[in-house]
Amino acid sequence: MSVSSTTANRPSLYDLIIKRGWLGKGLLIVVGLLALWKIVVSLLANPTLFLQQVINGLQLGFVYALIALGYTMVYGIVRLINFAHGDVFMVGAFVSFYGIARFQLHNWLSNLAPNLPPILTQAVGTLSVMAVAMAICALLAFTIERIAYKPLRNAPRISALITAIGVSFFLEYFGALKFVFTPNFITYKRPFEITTWFVNTKGIGQLIQGDTIPEGSVIFSNIFIIIVIASVALLMALNYIVQKTRVGKAMRAVAYDKQTARLMGINTDWIISFTFMIGAALAGAAGMLYAVAFPQVFFWMGIIPGLKAFVAAVLGGIGSIPGAVIGALIMGQAEVLSAAYISTPMRDAIAFSILIIVLLIRPTGIFGEPSREKA
Amino acid sequence: MSKRILVSVFLLAAVLLASCQPAAAPAAPAADTGPIKVAVLAPLSGPVPTFGVSTRDGALMAIEEWNAKGGVLGRKIEAVVEDSQCTPDPAVNAANKVIDQDKVHYIIGEVCSKASIPISEIAEAKGVVQISPTSTNPDVTLKADGSTKKYIFRACFIDPFQGLVMAKFAQGKGYKTAFIMFDQGNDYVRGLAEAFEKSWTEAGGTVVGKETYTSQDTDFSAILAKVAESKAEVLFLPDYYNIVNLVAAQAKEKGVTSVMMGGDGWDSPDLDAKASDGGFFSNHYSPEDTRAKVVDFVKAYSTKYGATPDALAALAYDATYLLLTAIEKAGSDDPAKVAEALAAIELEVVSGKVSFDKSHNPIKAAAVLQVKDGKVSFVESVAP
Structure with a gap:
C-alpha cells in the first residue's frame, strides 16, 4: 500500500472516522479493552485459578504452534494456503494411535531391555511413536505435493487453493472409510500413565489420584511437560534447519525469489517438497501430542485445530516462523481465557474476533512484513 | 467449514435432482397382500454410528422373529433401512424418501432427539406412525402448543x-x-x-x-x-x-x-x-436383569450378532414389537387405527411392562448403572 498523495490535502474528521474505518476500529478496541478488563478482574479475584487457566492455554497454544508452522512455511515458500494441513495432522494422530494400540511401538525398549528404568523406556517409546508419525506424515505430504500441487505450480493461485481443499476432503473421507480409520470416535490409548503435580507457595508435590487439590495450588501434569518440551525442542530443531543448514539457506532463498534461486542452481522443486515434508512432520508430531492431551481420534479431528492454527499463522504474520509461534500461543490463551472468563460456547467466536481486530489494525499480522513486489 | 461446504453441495445437488424429476404419479392403492413396509431410520454414520448399528440390528431382529412366526396380519414384513446421521437435514431427507418413495406407513427411529423432532413433524403431517426407540426429548411427541402428536410414540422414558x-x-x-x-x-x-x-x-x-x-x-x-x-x-x-x-x-x-x-x-x-x-x-434396561424376556432377548441377540445388546438394541427391538403388536390389534394396515391401538396398548417387553400416558410416553422404571473396573454393572432400579 503506497501513499502517493503529495498534495497537502488534510483529511477531514468525517474522512478519518468513516472512510478509514476508525469507527469500526474504535468499537473493536473498546470491546477488546472490556475483555481485557474482565480478565484483569478475574486475575485479581482468584490468581491461582487464573494461573491454572494460563497453563491450560499454554498447553493448547504449543500444539497449535506446531501446526501453524506448517501453514506459514508452505505459504512463505509457494504462497499456498495448504488446507490439507489439518488433515495431515489427523493422519499423524491416527498413525500414533495405531503405533501404540496395535503395534505396541511405545513398549519396544522395555520389551527389549526390561531392566532399564521405566521413565527412560517410556520416553524412548513415546519418542519412537512420534518419530514414526512424523515420518509417515512427511511421506504423505511429499506424495500430496508431487501429485496435487506440483503440476499446478504455474497455474493461477486459486486453482492450487481449490486443489488443497479437494485434498483435504479426500483425506477426511478416505479416512472415514470402514477399512481405513472408520467413521467412529476412537478412544486414544496414551503411551504412558498420567501423573499430576501441584505447586504452591510451600513447594511441589505429587497429586495422588482421587485426592482434592490442596488449597491455593496450581496443578500440571506430565502431558503438559511433554507437550512443552517436545514443542520447544522441535521449534529449536526447525530454527537450526532454517537458519544454519544449506537446505535452510536454500529454503530462504526460494522463499525470497524462486526464479533467481533456480538460476543460482538451487533445485527448487526439491526444496519445495522438503518444506512440505518438514511442515507435515511437525503436524504429525502435533497430531500425536493433541491426541495425548485430548484422547480421542476421529476423521474430522483435523478441521478445527487446523483452522485455528491457520488463524494463528495469519495472526502472527503468515510466512513468518516466529510469528506463527507467537500467534499460536496467543490463540491458545485467547481460547482458554475466554472459555474460562467470558463465555465457553463463544470461545471460538472470541478467538476469531481477535484475528479480525489484529488484521484491521495490522493487516500483515504481528510479525508480517508489508508485502514486497515480486517478479 | 468443510462440513458446511459439503452440506451446501448436497443441497444444491438435491435441488437440481428434485427439479428434474417428473411430476409424481398419483399413488396407487396399496395392495392388501404385499409386504407391510417398516422404515428403520438410524444414524449409521455421523457422530454416533454405534447407536445406529445397535438400533438397526435390534429392529431387524424383531422383524425377523415376526416373519418367522408368519408376519403380521398374514403379510410379510419388509424393513427399509435408511441412514439419518443423527442430524436434522439428512433425517428429513430420509423420512421424505421412505414416506414418498417407499410408501411406508410406519417408521422406527430416529435415535437422536434433534433428528427425531423434524422427522416427527413430517410423519404427523403425512399420517405415518413413528415410534422413536430412544429419543428422550419431550418435543418428539408434543406439538408446540403442548398437545400430543397423534401418530408419534416413543419406547423410552423422557429427559x-x-x-x-x-x-x-x-x-x-x-x-x-x-x-x-x-x-x-x-x-x-x-x-x-x-x-x-x-x-x-x-x-x-x-x-x-x-x-x-x-x-x-x-x-x-x-x-x-x-x-x-x-x-x-x-x-x-x-x-x-x-x-x-x-x-x-x-x-x-x-x-x-x-x-x-x-x-x-x-x-x-x-x-x-x-x-x-x-x-x-x-x-432403560440392563442385560444383567434376570427377567425371562431379557434373558431370551440377550441370548438371541448375542447368538445372532456376537455381542451383548445395549439399551439401544433393546429399545429398537421393543419399539418394533410394540408397533407390530399394535398393527395386529388394529387388524388393519391403516396408520390411524394402528396409532389408536398403540395408545391403548399394554405389553411386557424387554425394557419392562409398557403402557403409554396421554403424551405417548411409556410408563416404566429406569435402571441406574455404574462403570466399575472396566465393566458396566446394574446398581438399582428407580421408579418415577
Whole structure:
C-alpha cells in the first residue's frame, strides 16, 4: 500500500472516522479493552485459578504452534494456503494411535531391555511413536505435493487453493472409510500413565489420584511437560534447519525469489517438497501430542485445530516462523481465557474476533512484513 | 467449514435432482397382500454410528422373529433401512424418501432427539406412525402448543425423567453439591441438564457451577479447572459417550474428584471405562436383569450378532414389537387405527411392562448403572 498523495490535502474528521474505518476500529478496541478488563478482574479475584487457566492455554497454544508452522512455511515458500494441513495432522494422530494400540511401538525398549528404568523406556517409546508419525506424515505430504500441487505450480493461485481443499476432503473421507480409520470416535490409548503435580507457595508435590487439590495450588501434569518440551525442542530443531543448514539457506532463498534461486542452481522443486515434508512432520508430531492431551481420534479431528492454527499463522504474520509461534500461543490463551472468563460456547467466536481486530489494525499480522513486489 | 461446504453441495445437488424429476404419479392403492413396509431410520454414520448399528440390528431382529412366526396380519414384513446421521437435514431427507418413495406407513427411529423432532413433524403431517426407540426429548411427541402428536410414540422414558432419576439417586447417596456441564446446542443434553438442576435444587441440593460447551470442543481444561476449584461432589455430564470419554480423560489429569453422572448417552461399547471409572448413569434396561424376556432377548441377540445388546438394541427391538403388536390389534394396515391401538396398548417387553400416558410416553422404571473396573454393572432400579 503506497501513499502517493503529495498534495497537502488534510483529511477531514468525517474522512478519518468513516472512510478509514476508525469507527469500526474504535468499537473493536473498546470491546477488546472490556475483555481485557474482565480478565484483569478475574486475575485479581482468584490468581491461582487464573494461573491454572494460563497453563491450560499454554498447553493448547504449543500444539497449535506446531501446526501453524506448517501453514506459514508452505505459504512463505509457494504462497499456498495448504488446507490439507489439518488433515495431515489427523493422519499423524491416527498413525500414533495405531503405533501404540496395535503395534505396541511405545513398549519396544522395555520389551527389549526390561531392566532399564521405566521413565527412560517410556520416553524412548513415546519418542519412537512420534518419530514414526512424523515420518509417515512427511511421506504423505511429499506424495500430496508431487501429485496435487506440483503440476499446478504455474497455474493461477486459486486453482492450487481449490486443489488443497479437494485434498483435504479426500483425506477426511478416505479416512472415514470402514477399512481405513472408520467413521467412529476412537478412544486414544496414551503411551504412558498420567501423573499430576501441584505447586504452591510451600513447594511441589505429587497429586495422588482421587485426592482434592490442596488449597491455593496450581496443578500440571506430565502431558503438559511433554507437550512443552517436545514443542520447544522441535521449534529449536526447525530454527537450526532454517537458519544454519544449506537446505535452510536454500529454503530462504526460494522463499525470497524462486526464479533467481533456480538460476543460482538451487533445485527448487526439491526444496519445495522438503518444506512440505518438514511442515507435515511437525503436524504429525502435533497430531500425536493433541491426541495425548485430548484422547480421542476421529476423521474430522483435523478441521478445527487446523483452522485455528491457520488463524494463528495469519495472526502472527503468515510466512513468518516466529510469528506463527507467537500467534499460536496467543490463540491458545485467547481460547482458554475466554472459555474460562467470558463465555465457553463463544470461545471460538472470541478467538476469531481477535484475528479480525489484529488484521484491521495490522493487516500483515504481528510479525508480517508489508508485502514486497515480486517478479 | 468443510462440513458446511459439503452440506451446501448436497443441497444444491438435491435441488437440481428434485427439479428434474417428473411430476409424481398419483399413488396407487396399496395392495392388501404385499409386504407391510417398516422404515428403520438410524444414524449409521455421523457422530454416533454405534447407536445406529445397535438400533438397526435390534429392529431387524424383531422383524425377523415376526416373519418367522408368519408376519403380521398374514403379510410379510419388509424393513427399509435408511441412514439419518443423527442430524436434522439428512433425517428429513430420509423420512421424505421412505414416506414418498417407499410408501411406508410406519417408521422406527430416529435415535437422536434433534433428528427425531423434524422427522416427527413430517410423519404427523403425512399420517405415518413413528415410534422413536430412544429419543428422550419431550418435543418428539408434543406439538408446540403442548398437545400430543397423534401418530408419534416413543419406547423410552423422557429427559426430565432421567434427570429426576439421577438427582434422586445422587441425593440418596448423600451428595449435596453438583456441577452441571452441558452442550447448549443439543436438545437431549440440555433437556437432561435442566431436569437434573430442577429436581436437584427442589430436593435441597446446591448447584455450585454450571458451564456450557459446544459439540466441536475437545479442550475442556478451562471448565474442568473450575470444577476442581468448586470441589463439587457430583459432576453431571449428560452427553454422549464421545464427549464423556474426552471430559473424563481430562478430568483425571486436572485433579477433578467429583463423581461423574450422566444419562443413557453414556451407554456404548466405546465408552472409555478406564477414564469414566466410578461414574453412574441412568439407562432403560440392563442385560444383567434376570427377567425371562431379557434373558431370551440377550441370548438371541448375542447368538445372532456376537455381542451383548445395549439399551439401544433393546429399545429398537421393543419399539418394533410394540408397533407390530399394535398393527395386529388394529387388524388393519391403516396408520390411524394402528396409532389408536398403540395408545391403548399394554405389553411386557424387554425394557419392562409398557403402557403409554396421554403424551405417548411409556410408563416404566429406569435402571441406574455404574462403570466399575472396566465393566458396566446394574446398581438399582428407580421408579418415577
